Amino acid sequence: MKMQLRRRSSIAAIFLTLFTAGSALAESASVDATLEPSQIALGESAELTIQTTGSGNLAITLPQVAGLEFRVVGQSRQIQMINGATFQSTSTIVRVTPDEAGVFTIPGLTPKSQPLVLRVTPSGGGGPSPSPNNSSPGLNPLQPGGTSSNGIRLTPDGSAFVNLEIPKHEIYVGESIPVEIHVGMRDGFVASINGLPTLNSGDFTLNNLSHQPERAEKVIDGKPFTVLTWRSQLAAIKPGSFSLTFETPLTVRVRTRPQRDSMLDDLLGDPFLQNVFGATVPKNITVASPAAAFTVLPLPTEGRPPDFSGAVGTFKISTDISSATNTAGDPLTLRLHVNGAGNFDRVDSSMLGADKEWKTYSPKAAFNPTDPTGYRGEKIFEQPLVASQPGTHTIPPLTFSYFDPESRRYETARSSPLTVKVSPAAESASNEPPPANATGIPADEAHSGLRPDHVATDARVDSLMPPYFQPRFLGFSSVLALLLGVGWEALRRRERNAHDMRRQRERERAQLMGALLDQMSSAAARGDTTAFFTSARGVLQQTLGARWQIAPEQITAADIDARLGGIGARPDGINMPVEDGDKNDIRQIFALADEANYSGDHLEAADFERWTQSVQRQLAGEKAS
Numbered sequence: 001m002k003m004q005l006r007r008r009s010s011i012a013a014i015f016l017t018l019f020t021a022g023s024a025l026a027e028s029a030s031v032d033a034t035l036e037p038s039q040i041a042l043g044e045s046a047e048l049t050i051q052t053t054g055s056g057n058l059a060i061t062l063p064q065v066a067g068l069e070f071r072v073v074g075q076s077r078q079i080q081m082i083n084g085a086t087f088q089s090t091s092t093i094v095r096v097t098p099d100e101a102g103v104f105t106i107p108g109l110t111p112k113s114q115p116l117v118l119r120v121t122p123s124g125g126g127g128p129s130p131s132p133n134n135s136s137p138g139l140n141p142l143q144p145g146g147t148s149s150n151g152i153r154l155t156p157d158g159s160a161f162v163n164l165e166i167p168k169h170e171i172y173v174g175e176s177i178p179v180e181i182h183v184g185m186r187d188g189f190v191a192s193i194n195g196l197p198t199l200n201s202g203d204f205t206l207n208n209l210s211h212q213p214e215r216a217e218k219v220i221d222g223k224p225f226t227v228l229t230w231r232s233q234l235a236a237i238k239p240g241s242f243s244l245t246f247e248t249p250l251t252v253r254v255r256t257r258p259q260r261d262s263m264l265d266d267l268l269g270d271p272f273l274q275n276v277f278g279a280t281v282p283k284n285i286t287v288a289s290p291a292a293a294f295t296v297l298p299l300p301t302e303g304r305p306p307d308f309s310g311a312v313g314t315f316k317i318s319t320d321i322s323s324a325t326n327t328a329g330d331p332l333t334l335r336l337h338v339n340g341a342g343n344f345d346r347v348d349s350s351m352l353g354a355d356k357e358w359k360t361y362s363p364k365a366a367f368n369p370t371d372p373t374g375y376r377g378e379k380i381f382e383q384p385l386v387a388s389q390p391g392t393h394t395i396p397p398l399t400f401s402y403f404d405p406e407s408r409r410y411e412t413a414r415s416s417p418l419t420v421k422v423s424p425a426a427e428s429a430s431n432e433p434p435p436a437n438a439t440g441i442p443a444d445e446a447h448s449g450l451r452p453d454h455v456a457t458d459a460r461v462d463s464l465m466p467p468y469f470q471p472r473f474l475g476f477s478s479v480l481a482l483l484l485g486v487g488w489e490a491l492r493r494r495e496r497n498a499h500d501m502r503r504q505r506e507r508e509r510a511q512l513m514g515a516l517l518d519q520m521s522s523a524a525a526r527g528d529t530t531a532f533f534t535s536a537r538g539v540l541q542q543t544l545g546a547r548w549q550i551a552p553e554q555i556t557a558a559d560i561d562a563r564l565g566g567i568g569a570r571p572d573g574i575n576m577p578v579e580d581g582d583k584n585d586i587r588q589i590f591a592l593a594d595e596a597n598y599s600g601d602h603l604e605a606a607d608f609e610r611w612t613q614s615v616q617r618q619l620a621g622e623k624a625s
Helices: 004-028 263-268 271-277 469-527 531-549 557-563 580-599 605-624
Strands: 027-035 039-041 047-055 066-082 085-098 102-106 116-121 159-166 170-172 178-185 191-192 204-207 214-222 223-236 242-243 246-255 280-288 291-299 315-322 325-327 331-342 358-360 365-368 376-387 391-395 399-404 409-416 417-424 568-569 575-577
Touching: 027 116, 027 580, 085 102, 159 246, 159 280, 178 191, 178 246, 204 280, 214 469, 280 580, 315 399, 315 417, 469 531, 469 605, 531 557, 531 580, 531 605, 557 580, 580 605
Parallel strands: 039 116, 170 291, 325 417
Antiparallel strands: 027 047, 047 085, 066 085, 102 116, 159 178, 178 223, 191 246, 204 223, 214 223, 242 291, 246 280, 315 331, 331 376, 358 376, 365 376, 391 417, 399 409, 568 575
């Protein structure tokens, strides 16, 4: 009996203990949080798993940490029965995405919870870099700075690349070379391209970038890529050694699931299905091409032809005439064809100069490219000509000078002479008398038959008063006199207004030139080369614009060469000689104003004084004229 009582007491105690424990569990709830992985690279995401256990619902508030973004991506719930008590367990998965690199402390979710630490390392190569605990199994990523089997440098996550194809790495100042910019995007992992490829160097210019890229599908290391290709021309503006890269902004899908939870992604294989079933987050990145080293050489000064206009490349020329026969006084069109490859924007020609056999006019030019970037093509110059005398005339050969980067020397191409036969102009017969008949009587007076025996008269009139005394003639004369007076007054008013406008423009020009001179002095005092030459060019443009009666802003270096050929024209038509030194100073000020923004050179005080005196000489000459 005692043994049975002891056994029954033990069983009751066990049931009482279980009941008490169940009641305690039912009344309490616990919160557990884990963070995996604890170290990621910038551009990746970690998973914060929050598990609550208990019989009641426990409200969880997501933490707030500067530099981290928390977003709920999934939730699961389990229900258990223990000794008649209901227990539920809830797991909440939160994606943690950093905005910057660093060490972040995530506070505990309850007062008794321990804080969690997340370490974020900087990404390499312009995109997210894989970490040992969180790689992207579907991408088979390269190591940071890795290269594919065919020489293309991918981002560390293997989602994109930018590649620059150039024909050579040594060029001359002003030389244009064709380049191709390839932007590769792995299918299913790049969401969008957010802009055109951009050049990261101010020492080069990118001209004629194609508006629409060429699209092609390629397989790189067994992965499908979409490759966009832009074509353009690259030119250097100053000599030296440079490193050049291109950048393109992209939006990629960054994988957030750890490797051990992404086995399903490997089985799916297809990038689209991987991104549908795999956890991803969009991330804006900038993909850069590998750096390309450039050596830019200055154009040699030795052997430079006088007519060299800056053309660099390989060119051939030919000429033709609109007609080999012509009549004196009728115009002809002389054409110069420049074919080849190079910087056609610097291809220029003055065509046929002053010639005693021909009256020449200013030529016009048109360019016909044969490739999308305008690196190859034909530039045609057309010049009207008029022969001064009849006879057989010869058009002398035309020349065109350029610098050939292959031979590293200046070349001068010459055309063949052209022969034109000009016949005298046909004499007009309008002044010859009308032909007479056999009797010597003019044809318009010859009649057949009998002549009339009376003189034919006009219609009869009612009055013999002269017309200028008649009322309608007087009224008409009065109206004419009134119109003449009104017209004369209008002409005088227009002349007065024009004179006033000229005086107003002169006052405005004087004020503007004073302001520009003050800007020159201020720029020279603080050593600002760019502002000094910009103001100096403005003063010369105002001075030359008033002298040549053209808009100052339209005066360029080409106008300086064309108009200051030793003699300049004043507004009153009197020729004014221009010294060679002044002409060279004016041309050099225009050139330095264009180059000051890029060269970065700084002048000494003596140089500022020299250029200031040159500008003042031009102003003194203008006042003297």
